Amino acid sequence: MSVRVRRVYEPPQPDDGVRVLVDRLWPRGLAKDAAHVDEWLKALAPSTGLRRWYHAGEGSYEEFRARYEAELTAPEAAGLLDRVREAAGRGPVTLLTAAREPGRSHAAVLARLLRP
Known part of the structure; x- marks a missing residue:
């Protein structure tokens, strides 16, 4: 299972697999x-x-x-988390965020939860 975090502003890579934006707002510009x-x-x-x-x-x-x-235990979020987990079981998943520090963002929390 391969889950990684990248900034959405970076160009896509061939090994990104499924690219999932996990921000509430669309990235500026x-x-x-x-x-x-x-x-x-x-x-x-x-x-x-x-x-x-x-x-x-x-x-x-x-x-x-x-x-x-704690917020991710809400039914809608938990269901989406399971859906991404299933996708990661089939191939690479890249979580995308506009955060300046992806390693200290919500996307990093998600990645940690999704990895076995």
């Missing part, structure tokens, strides 16, 4: 056809309140991760 996104799963993104709290610098990444993982 990026044309939809230039993104090469196979699926856009907005419901896997953190809630607006959690995203704003984290970006305001009010808490640590570890606290953000815990709160976000």
Whole structure:
């Protein structure tokens, strides 16, 4: 099972597999056809309140991760997470985000949850 995280602004790579955008908002300045996104799963993104709290610098990444993982237990998010997990079982999946630091973003939390 191969799951990786990349910025959506980076050019697609041949080994990306299924490219899944996991941000709630479409990335600024990026044309939809230039993104090469196979699926856009907005419901896997953190809630607006959690995203704003984290970006305001009010808490640590570890606290953000815990709160976000709690949000992912909601039925819609949990179902989408299972769907991406199944896709990763069939081939590579690349989680795309516009975050400046993908390794400390919600996409990294998702990748950790999806890896065996």
